[in-house]
Amino acid sequence: MDSLSPARLDDPLAPAREATAEMLKERQHNYSLPQPFYNDERLFALDMQEIFEKEWLFAGMTSEIPAKGNFMTLEVGDNPVVIVRGNDGEVHAFHNVCRHRGSRLCVTDKGKVAKLVCPYHQWTYELDGRLLFAGTEMGQEFNLADHGLKPVQVRTGGGFIFVSLADEAPEIDGFLETLDHYLAPYDMENLKVAVESSIVEQCNWKLVLENNRECYHCNGAHPELLNSLQEFDDTDDPRATPAYKELVARKQADWEAQCVPYKLTRLDRRNRLTRTPLLDGAESMTMDGKRACQKLMGQLQSADLGSLRILHLPNSWNHFMGDHALVFRVLPLGPQRTVVTTKWLVHKDAVEGVDYDPEQMRKVWDATNDQDRRLAEENQRGINSKSYQPGPYSETYEYGVIDFINWYSERMLENLGHSQPDLQLANG
Template sequence: MLDRTQTPLASLLRRRRPGYSLEAPFYTDPAIFAADMEAVFERTWIFVGVEPDVPEPGDVMTLDIGRNAILIVRDDDMKVRAFHNVCRHRGARLVHEDKGTVGNLVCRYHSWTYNLDGDLIHAEHMGADFDPKCHGLKSVHLRSLEGLLFVCLADEPPADFDDMAAAMGPYIAPHDIRNAKIAYTHDLIEPGNWKLTMENNRECYHCGANHPELTVPLFAYGFGFAPEELDEAEREQAARYGCLVTDSHGEWERAGIPSRMLEHLDDMVTGYRTERLPLDGDGESHTMDTKAASRIPMGRFPSSKMGGLHFWTQPNSWHHFMGDHAVCFSVIPLDAERSLLRTKWLVHKDAVEGVDYDLQNLIDVWMATNAQDSELVGFCQAGARTSAYQPGPYSPHTEMLVDKFCNWYVQRMREHFDPAGGPL
């Protein structure tokens, strides 16, 4: 627990200047990193994976969120559950592998055994007065949003998850995540504070100069631009793109596919943003030729040209859903200056690698983009360590969503550490 009487955190939060990046300690100070874990990652809904991570009864996966070890398991009734990955005897870790399949959950230390509902069903030599019902696994709040898994470590999780799920369910449902499989998972340790990773994701100001692969399927105008700085030809291109978005939204929504932008990035605890955007070229997928990477569609669509649905959640995820595959990203903080970026590529569960899709073609665009972004995050982290760093202004045309991420972060921190500090 952060010592609230000895830290300058409250004053740093109060003097945060909207429209500007955060002060250096927010990216470098281990004490503020600990505060982030307490106020954000232990109190809000965190994206951790997808139902295809645990497709069958007994399938289990593990992850760490700061000091908390979590396991996610599918029980015999096909329900997905989350528990603290801690034996109730003497605290040993129960499941040691990232993924596996179990009949029951058995502690290797003293063989205490739990069923997939978390009940203690075997504990030798504990005496006649021992009540196993009092020693089941400690549960963790878990919600599935059309196959996307979120956990919350708080005793009382934010209730507005239901509002987000009601709005987003119709957008994600056509992609049928529950009937997908994970084609590939990649873990990348980024050399920067988790907020720098998220800030980098929340803008495409940097895309044209740094992401030649990503800007093949994605239009340059999809995430903001300064109209007064465009020449005549660029203004015409931007206008054509605007018409394409409007026409595409109308066509997709007439087909029953929700597409229009919804944004609640800094006015909800469970903040989110979504929009379905057209893709360039053949317009089918995030691939180098913009054509579908998998021959088997992943979902129910009237056309192969359904653009890309993007979905962002605060504080730690973004997703891209196409007609043939999906890509899900999660960020888990490791320490003040390192973050884990986990990327999962999903295809239909019946798609066969080498027959229905080429794995390299499936992952090329985002493998390259992730590596480029990791380097950029490292540049920012190195700068934040220097004496010359000071908060810089965000572009009102291309970085407004970065500002909303920082607004959301400061609100969560002040609610927890500075509730008497007055209006935000």
């Protein structure tokens, strides 16, 4: 082994690991995190190692790679990953790194191939990762079987694809089964991406998630979204009004009759699913509340299904309505840079220009994403000040943020080899 290989070097982040664990153990609960968690290079490196390289990450949808040879790529920090539909119809994931000299194999966001071929020297891999060709120049003693692609753990459920770079990933079976149940009416294999956008936010990834986990800011920031969205997403919300609770009861009776799942389900702090009504009379998250796609998803018979909200930490939130769905993916790029990808999904047979207008479909969330970007970036600028100190969260308006920060703290401590007493879930 090379004397300078990572396995034989002292861990340059060792001091940061101990300092991070101490800050998390000593932090004031229900307050924002100390400044380094939002802007320090070393702590960002720990976030990547201990969260994004160890947890299950939302990568994309199975409907995006419908046939053998279809692939998609993503970058998890410095780790390029390729996800491909194999000859067996199964979804496979690999480190997108050739075993020859380390070049990336697939260099586009998505595509279709017969084999995975390195563009550098044409080493060729089967869709299951086996090396098929390396050229006679490698010599007679060269063993193809020793140089297959390195696999990445991948699981699917409810049409979602999750990957984990960990050798031993956390348990996810319960969540996948729950996704299968909630999304069965949508016929997830028969959806397509109608519109996709990615924006880079000049802020730490945790600020993106914190902003998403509360609607405290919605009245002052999101006029387009509030044309259709309720500020609270279930009757456990301590702010929920009697009128909202009455609407929920009425809509839940309709959903029960249609056999559409709706009950609030939590799987620890990491995953949360609930169906909640939109404003009374609104069918979809559009400027006028009317459906964005005339062809409903799956076998659904009604567009008036509210929004099925799905949270998966650390990097995704989602809205499923009767006519279309929105899926969001968050990936860190640096201590103060994060890419947020939004995909609008419709029935695969929906015809652009006939069943839906992409520009009309995306207006609300294009505006909302840009508004959230500005809010998070201003949040980052303030946090960078020498005057910043952790501030208190509202237990009624920001309970979702409290749960996210508690989840993050618990996972960091556990992955760093430390422990702390379990914290109770916040209300809602």
